[in-house]
Amino acid sequence: xxxxxxxxxxxxxxxxxxxxxxxxxxxxxxxxxxxxxxxxxxxxxxxxxxxxxxxxxxxxxxxxxxxxxxxxxxxxxxxxxxxxxxxxxxxxxxxxxxxxxxxxxxxxxxxxxxxxxxxxxxxxxxxxxxxxxxxxxxxxxxxxxxxxxxxxxxxxxxxxxxxxxxxxxxxxxxxxxxxxxxxxxxxxxxxxxxxxxxxxxxxxxxxxxxxxxxxxxxxxxxxxxxxxxxxxxxxxxxxxxxxxxxxxxxxxxxxxxxxxxxxxxxxxxxxxxxxxxxxxxxxxxxxxxxxxxxxxxxxxxxxxxxxxxxxxxxxxxxxxxxxxxxxxxxxxxxxxxxxxxxxxxxxxxxxxx
Amino acid sequence: xxxxxxxxxxxxxxxxxxxxxxxxxxxxxxxxxxxxxxxxxxxxxxxxxxxxxxxxxxxxxxxxxxxxxxxxxxxxxxxxxxxxxxxxxxxxxxxxxxxxxxxxxxxxxxxxxxxxxxxxxxxxxxxxxxxxxxxxxxxxxxxxxxxxxxxxxxxxxxxxxxxxxxxxxxxxxxxxxxxxxxxxxxxxxxxxxxxxxxxxxxxxxxxxxxxxxxxxxxxxxxxxxxxxxxxxxxxxxxxxxxxxxxxxxxxxxxxxxxxxxxxxxxxxxxxxxxxxxxxxxxxxxxxxxxxxxxxxxxxxxxxxxxxxxxxxxxxxxxxxxxxxxxxxxxxxxxxxxxxxxxxxxxxxxx
Numbered sequence: 245x246x247x248x249x250x251x252x253x254x255x256x257x258x259x260x261x262x263x264x265x266x267x268x269x270x271x272x273x274x275x276x277x278x279x280x281x282x283x284x285x286x287x288x289x290x291x292x293x294x295x296x297x298x299x300x301x302x303x304x305x306x307x308x309x310x311x312x313x314x315x316x317x318x319x320x321x322x323x324x325x326x327x328x329x330x331x332x333x334x335x336x337x338x339x340x341x342x343x344x345x346x347x348x349x350x351x352x353x354x355x356x357x358x359x360x361x362x363x364x365x366x367x368x369x370x371x372x373x374x375x376x377x378x379x380x381x382x383x384x385x386x387x388x389x390x391x392x393x394x395x396x397x398x399x400x401x402x403x404x405x406x407x408x409x410x411x412x413x414x415x416x417x418x419x420x421x422x423x424x425x426x427x428x429x430x431x432x433x434x435x436x437x438x439x440x441x442x443x444x445x446x447x448x449x450x451x452x453x454x455x456x457x458x459x460x461x462x463x464x465x466x467x468x469x470x471x472x473x474x475x476x477x478x479x480x481x482x483x484x485x486x487x488x489x490x491x492x493x494x495x496x497x498x499x500x501x502x503x504x505x506x507x508x509x510x511x512x513x514x515x516x517x518x519x520x521x522x523x524x525x526x527x528x529x530x531x532x533x534x535x536x537x538x539x540x541x542x543x544x545x546x547x548x549x550x551x552x553x554x555x556x557x558x559x560x561x562x563x564x565x566x567x568x569x570x571x572x573x574x575x576x577x578x579x580x581x582x583x584x585x586x587x588x589x590x591x592x593x594x595x596x597x
Numbered sequence: 598x599x600x601x602x603x604x605x606x607x608x609x610x611x612x613x614x615x616x617x618x619x620x621x622x623x624x625x626x627x628x629x630x631x632x633x634x635x636x637x638x639x640x641x642x643x644x645x646x647x648x649x650x651x652x653x654x655x656x657x658x659x660x661x662x663x664x665x666x667x668x669x670x671x672x673x674x675x676x677x678x679x680x681x682x683x684x685x686x687x688x689x690x691x692x693x694x695x696x697x698x699x700x701x702x703x704x705x706x707x708x709x710x711x712x713x714x715x716x717x718x719x720x721x722x723x724x725x726x727x728x729x730x731x732x733x734x735x736x737x738x739x740x741x742x743x744x745x746x747x748x749x750x751x752x753x754x755x756x757x758x759x760x761x762x763x764x765x766x767x768x769x770x771x772x773x774x775x776x777x778x779x780x781x782x783x784x785x786x787x788x789x790x791x792x793x794x795x796x797x798x799x800x801x802x803x804x805x806x807x808x809x810x811x812x813x814x815x816x817x818x819x820x821x822x823x824x825x826x827x828x829x830x831x832x833x834x835x836x837x838x839x840x841x842x843x844x845x846x847x848x849x850x851x852x853x854x855x856x857x858x859x860x861x862x863x864x865x866x867x868x869x870x871x872x873x874x875x876x877x878x879x880x881x882x883x884x885x886x887x888x889x890x891x892x893x894x895x896x897x898x899x900x901x902x903x904x905x906x907x908x909x910x911x912x913x914x915x916x917x918x919x920x921x922x923x924x925x926x927x928x929x930x931x932x933x934x935x936x937x938x939x940x941x942x943x944x945x946x947x
Contacts, residue, residue: 294777299776300741301739302736302773303743303746306747306898310672311673312743312750329733330736333736338929338931340711341723342710342714344710345728345729380933402931585706
C-alpha cells in the first residue's frame with residue numbers, strides 16, 4: 245500500500261495526465277530531488293523555483309489567471325507566513341472581480357509537529373488558513389484520503405490548500421483501503437515510483453495505472469464509531485485520537501472519532517449527528533489554542549447543540565507558545581499527547597450534568 | 598535623480614520618424630477623456646457622491662500610449678495587464694466605457710469591475726486580460742511572472758505588462774519580478790513599467806531609494822532598460838512600442854522607467870487638490886498640437902466641454918442605478934465552474 249507521500253505523488257501524476265496540471269513547482273520540487281519529502285519525484289511538470297515564497301504564490305496566481313493549472317508548494321508551512329497577503333488576494337480573485345476571474349490553483353505544504361522539526365518546521369497552519377476566505381482547505385490523515393483530496397483539489401476551479409501532516413508522510417496507516425489501481429506489493433510500488441538513491445539523472449518512473457478517486461470537499465469520515473464520546477479532529481491528531489480511543493475503550497469508554505478531512509468547507513452535519521448521538525464532544529488539533537480553528541467548531545456547538553450536550557464541550561490544542569521546542573520533553577509539553585487525550589475522553593464520559 | 602523631463606537620454610524625437618496625425622489625435626482624445634473622467638470622479642467624491650477617489654491624473658501620456666499599443670484580447674496569445682490604480686487612461690484608451698468607472702465610483706451593483714465592492718479605478722476585465730487591480734502595493738509584480746510564463750508557452754505575440762509606481766519598488770515583490778523574469782535559460786516576456794511620480798503618498802522617493810534611477814536595479818539581471826519622459830506622449834508611445842516589440846520578439850524582460858507627474862496628490866485622503874507646479878502632459882501636448890496646426894484651440898476646448906458635459910450627465914444617471922443588496926456579499930466567493938480560460942458572461946461592454 246502506498247504511503248501518504250506516495251499517494252500525493254500518484255495524485256499529482258494523475259493530475260498531469262488527466263486533469264490538466266501544467267506546473268508542480270516550488271523550492272527543490274523539480275529534479276533531481278523531487279521534493280524534500282519526495283512528493284514530486286518523477287513528475288514531468290515539476291520544476292525548481294528561486295528561494296522566494298512570494299514569487300511562488302504570485303507565479304501560481306498568474307498561471308491560474310492565464311488558464312494554466314498550477315500546483316505550488318511551500319516547503320514548510322512555517323515559511324508561508326511571509327505571503328499571507330498574496331494568499332488573501334488569491335482567495336479574493338473571484339469575489340473582488342464579481343466572478344469575472346477565477347484562480348484554479350493548489351497550494352500544498354507540509355504542516356505540524358512530530359518529526360522533531362523544532363521551532364521553524366513544526367507549525368500548524370489550520371487557523372491561519374481558515375481565516376482566509378475564498379480558499380478551500382483540506383488535510384488528509386491517510387494515503388487514500390491524500391490521493392482523493394489531491395485529485396479534488398486539482399479539479400476544483402478555486403484556490404485549494406492541501407495541508408499535508410509531515411509526520412504522516414511516510415506512513416500508511418489509518419484507512420485500510422488501497423488507491424484503486426496501485427500494485428498489491430509495497431516493494432513493487434517503490435521500485436516503480438521511488439527515485440533511486442545516488443545518480444537518478446536517467447531514472448524515469450513507471451507509473452501504475454491508478455484510477456480516479458475523488459473525495460468531495462466538506463465530507464468528514466467517521467473512522468471509528470462509538471456511543472459515549474465524540475472526538476472531532478484532523479491530520480496527525482486522527483492517529484493520536486484513534487490511539488486514545490483504544491486506551492479509553494479498555495476502561496469501557498466507547499469513542500467515536502471523526503476525521504474532518506476538509507476544514508473549509510467542513511462537515512457540520514457529521515459533527516451534529518455525532519454529538520446528538522454521544523452528547524459529549526472533544527475538539528482536538530495541534531495548532532496553538534488561542535483563536536484556534538477548533539474554537540470555531542466549539543462555539544458553533546455551544547450555540548446550536550447546547551441542550552443536546554451532557555457535558556461542556558472541550559478543546560485540546562497546542563500550547564500558546566512561540567514555537568515547538570526541539571527537545572522531546574518540550575515537544576511533548578507543547579502538543580496534545582495520547583494519554584492526555586485519553587484522560588479527557590474518560591472525563592467527558594464520566595461527566596454528569 | 599533627474600526631474601527635468603526634457604533631459605532623458607532616450608528621448609530623441611528629431612531622429613525618429615514622427616507619429617502619424619491619426620495616432621497623435623487618438624492619443625490626445627484618450628488623454629483628454631481620461632483627464633475629464635478623473636476630474637468628474639474627484640468632483641463626485643467632493644460632493645459626497647462616492648466615498649473615495651484615487652487615480653492617475655498626470656500620467657495620461659504614458660498610460661494612454663500603453664492602452665493604444667496593447668495587443669488586446671483574452672488568453673495567453675494576447676497581452677496580460679497587471680495594472681495599478683492610476684491606470685485610468687490605459688483603460689480609456691483601450692475602449693473602456695467611462696460610465697463603468699462612474700459605476701464603480703458610486704459602488705452600484707451594475708459596476709462591472711467589482712459589483713460595488715472595490716474602489717474606483719480598480720479595474721478587472723477578463724476578456725481583455727486586465728487582471729484584477731488591488732490596492733496593496735506592488736503585489737501585481739509577483740503575479741506577472743505567472744502570466745508571462747503562460748504567454749511564453751503560447752508562443753504567440755502576447756506579452757505580460759506590469760506597472761507600478763516608484764515608491765512601490767521598495768517592496769520585495771519588485772525584486773521578485775526582476776528575479777523570476779530573468780532566470781537563466783527561462784527568461785520571460787515581461788514588460789515592467791515604473792511610472793515615477795517621485796512620491797509615495799507624502800514621502801519623497803529620493804529620501805528612501807538609493808539608486809539614481811530605478812532601472813539601475815535591473816541591470817545586474819541582464820534586463821534591458823530605458824528611462825523616458827512619461828509626460829511626453831510622443832516619446833511614451835514610441836518608447837513603449839520599442840520596448841513591447843523587444844519583449845515580443847526576444848521573449849526577454851524589459852524595465853521601463855517613465856517620469857510622470859502627480860497632478861492631484863495621492864488620493865481623496867490627501868485632499869485631491871490640483872497641484873499647479875508639476876508639468877501637465879495634457880497642456881504641453883495641446884500646445885504642441887496647436888503649434889503644429891493639427892488641432893485648433895477651439896476644437897480642443899469644444900472637445901473638453903463635450904466630454905465634461907457627457908460625464909456630468911452620466912454622473913447623474915449613475916445615481917439611479919441600484920446599490921448592491923446585503924445578501925450579495927455571498928456571491929462569487931467561489932467559482933462554480935472552470936472559468937479561467939473563458940470570460941464569464943458578466944464581462945463589461947466595450
